[in-house]
Amino acid sequence: MTQPLKKVGERGIGITIFAFAYLFFLYAPMLVLPFFSFADQTIFRFPIEGFSTRWYEELGERPEMITALWNSIQVGLIASILATIMGLLAAKAITRYAMPGKGVAMGLISLPLFIPEVLLGLALLIILNLASIPLSLVTIAMGHVMLCTPFAMSVLIARMDGFDKSLEEASMDLGESGWMTFWRVTFPLIAPAIVSSLLLTFIVSFDEFLLAFFLQGDQITLPLYIWGQLRFPSNFPPVLALGTCILLVSIVLVVFAEWLRQVGAQGDTPNVGVR
Amino acid sequence: MSAGDYIRIENITKRFGSFHAVDNADFGIKQGEFFSLLGPSGCGKTTLLRMIAGFEFPTEGEIYIDGQPVTGVPANKRPTNMVFQSYAIFPHLDVYDNVAYGLRKLRLDKAELDRRVKEALAMIRMDGFETRKADQMSGGQRQRVALARALVNRPKVLLLDEPLGALDKKLREQMQFELRSLQQNVGITFIFVTHDQEEALSLSDRIAVMQKGKVMQIATPRELYESPTTREVADFIGTINLLNGTVKSKDDKVAVVEAQGLGLVNVPLPADHAFAPAGAEILVGARPEKLDVVRGAPHPGEKGIKGDIGACAYLGDRNHYQVTIAGRAEPLQVATEQGDRSTLASFMPGEQVTISWGDNSLVLLPRT
Numbered sequence: 001m002t003q004p005l006k007k008v009g010e011r012g013i014g015i016t017i018f019a020f021a022y023l024f025f026l027y028a029p030m031l032v033l034p035f036f037s038f039a040d041q042t043i044f045r046f047p048i049e050g051f052s053t054r055w056y057e058e059l060g061e062r063p064e065m066i067t068a069l070w071n072s073i074q075v076g077l078i079a080s081i082l083a084t085i086m087g088l089l090a091a092k093a094i095t096r097y098a099m100p101g102k103g104v105a106m107g108l109i110s111l112p113l114f115i116p117e118v119l120l121g122l123a124l125l126i127i128l129n130l131a132s133i134p135l136s137l138v139t140i141a142m143g144h145v146m147l148c149t150p151f152a153m154s155v156l157i158a159r160m161d162g163f164d165k166s167l168e169e170a171s172m173d174l175g176e177s178g179w180m181t182f183w184r185v186t187f188p189l190i191a192p193a194i195v196s197s198l199l200l201t202f203i204v205s206f207d208e209f210l211l212a213f214f215l216q217g218d219q220i221t222l223p224l225y226i227w228g229q230l231r232f233p234s235n236f237p238p239v240l241a242l243g244t245c246i247l248l249v250s251i252v253l254v255v256f257a258e259w260l261r262q263v264g265a266q267g268d269t270p271n272v273g274v275r
Numbered sequence: 276m277s278a279g280d281y282i283r284i285e286n287i288t289k290r291f292g293s294f295h296a297v298d299n300a301d302f303g304i305k306q307g308e309f310f311s312l313l314g315p316s317g318c319g320k321t322t323l324l325r326m327i328a329g330f331e332f333p334t335e336g337e338i339y340i341d342g343q344p345v346t347g348v349p350a351n352k353r354p355t356n357m358v359f360q361s362y363a364i365f366p367h368l369d370v371y372d373n374v375a376y377g378l379r380k381l382r383l384d385k386a387e388l389d390r391r392v393k394e395a396l397a398m399i400r401m402d403g404f405e406t407r408k409a410d411q412m413s414g415g416q417r418q419r420v421a422l423a424r425a426l427v428n429r430p431k432v433l434l435l436d437e438p439l440g441a442l443d444k445k446l447r448e449q450m451q452f453e454l455r456s457l458q459q460n461v462g463i464t465f466i467f468v469t470h471d472q473e474e475a476l477s478l479s480d481r482i483a484v485m486q487k488g489k490v491m492q493i494a495t496p497r498e499l500y501e502s503p504t505t506r507e508v509a510d511f512i513g514t515i516n517l518l519n520g521t522v523k524s525k526d527d528k529v530a531v532v533e534a535q536g537l538g539l540v541n542v543p544l545p546a547d548h549a550f551a552p553a554g555a556e557i558l559v560g561a562r563p564e565k566l567d568v569v570r571g572a573p574h575p576g577e578k579g580i581k582g583d584i585g586a587c588a589y590l591g592d593r594n595h596y597q598v599t600i601a602g603r604a605e606p607l608q609v610a611t612e613q614g615d616r617s618t619l620a621s622f623m624p625g626e627q628v629t630i631s632w633g634d635n636s637l638v639l640l641p642r643t
Binding site: 171 | 329350351361365367376
């Protein structure tokens with residue numbers, strides 16, 4: 001028997017204050033961006049001089065910012081698609097085949113998450129130099145694939161573990177090959193997780209700075225551009241406006257990805273049903 | 276094994292590491308037969324079924340279906356279809372597309388495909404359910420769709436992996452009758468895996484009883500129940516009193532046995548009685564319903580022994596008694612049929628009675 005949960009008040013007022021303070025310090029800094037993006041001034045200081053949307057209007061007049069945004073989107077698309085494909089292959093191998101060293105393989109794929117990115121970036125830069133591969137958006141994308149694959153893998157493993165494996169056996173039993181079974185049964189069932197993985201890895205790539213910093217060629221991504229603009233205060237407010245837009249889009253994408261993941265997890269049970 | 280076998284399981288062994296999941300199974304199944312693999316969980320029956328389906332491959336031995344060796348052939352190239360324990364109805368497809376799944380790759384013309392799907396749905400009385408999805412159906416309906424999806428491909432063999440296990444008792448009994456009449460209508464060979472002995476007895480033409488990877492006995496339900504050949508089979512199918520005994524003498528039909536608690540009894544000899552020469556230590560088995568409880572003398576022509584009623588249970592259609600007899604610690608189980616309502620409380624605990632049995636009530640079994 002589980003005890004009924006205690007009401008918050010019973011634990012004392014202290015923990016409640018702590019919880020709200022925690023949430024405030026976690027999210028308040030993020031609100032600084034939208035706040036100053038509407039302020040009619042170039043310096044971050046109170047009191048603000050007035051309300052204005054001119055930084056948003058100026059967004060269109062900054063071609064190099066738009067180029068950086070477009071570069072980031074390209075890198076994000078390449079990285080998320082490749083990472084999701086690799087994550088899918090890894091998830092399939094890990095959930096469907098008995099093989100020695102499964103745990104080791106999963107650990108190695110996840111390793112880039114735990115190595116300091118500075119070291120990872122440095123190591124990749126040295127290797128690219130040794131191999132005389134010119135730095136470009138492609139090298140940034142390749143670095144991001146490394147970072148994104150573990151995310152894709154864990155989202156997809158969760159989904160592929162979640163559905164009745166006899167569905168795939170039933171398809172084979174009804175005469176389909178392994179490849180067609182994947183397209184007719186597995187793929188439709190894991191489609192929400194694939195979309196969820198694409199969104200998640202796109203966001204990971206989109207806001208990644210350190211690897212992009214080491215692997216950049218003559219074209220830069222948006223985080224690198226923003227970093228560069230810190231030296232010119234007058235250029236900064238439009239960056240805030242863009243940042244606010246990106247923040248909004250990111251929140252929508254993350255909520256959507258999470259919603260998809262949960263929708264995908266429903267409808268697993270009816271097959272293993274009773275009555 | 277005879278030449279008329281439609282499916283042949285030849286010396287099949289499946290090892291997982293050092294564990295023998297299936298140990299030298301060797302038998303045949305006839306065309307159109309309803310054949311059951313019966314045993315407790317972990318006895319290897321599902322592994323054997325999956326080897327016939329092509330999901331597992333034997334470590335040793337050969338499997339033939341309709342004269343063709345299929346041992347190394349994968350599931351999608353075998354003339355078998357399976358009804359899974361979970362039914363495995365594709366959740367993203369409706370009933371129609373589930374049933375049509377195996378037909379799509381045959382590239383039938385549209386009218387022919389439609390005709391065969393409709394025919395299969397009518398066969399299981401699911402016409403009108405074409406657009407339902409798995410989560411809009413009951414367990415019994417899902418099970419029927421799984422049957423239609425398999426049978427629509429006209430397999431040579433239909434494999435069923437505990438298909439009734441997830442249903443409640445009433446529905447299970449109803450589905451047993453439907454399954455049996457369906458099999459007789461389509462005439463396809465069924466191989467049915469179950470751990471439920473009543474289910475196996477009521478459905479099957481023949482049953483293979485498996486235990487710890489080994490096939491213990493293959494026989495008709497009646498033979499299995501009336502003439503088990505091993506202690507394990509006797510114990511697994513129904514309830515049986517097993518008494519230690521020693522063979523005193525025997526002729527070509529009957530052994531005279533000194534049985535614990537019963538004294539000297541005549542036991543008919545089974546077909547294979549090489550295990551029971553004079554002097555051999557054997558077991559005498561007696562099903563509870565083959566014995567009777569009476570007051571005074573045993574039934575005419577039968578033998579009897581005195582005993583005391585211990586526990587008794589009223590089971591509606593019969594009474595169950597535990598009767599203690601001299602020379603045996605464990606009480607004998609006796610089941611008596613319920614007569615008319617005047618005999619309801621026939622025997623009370625503590626009452627001294629006579630257990631009555633005829634020679635044909637007893638069965639001779641090897642001790643080990």
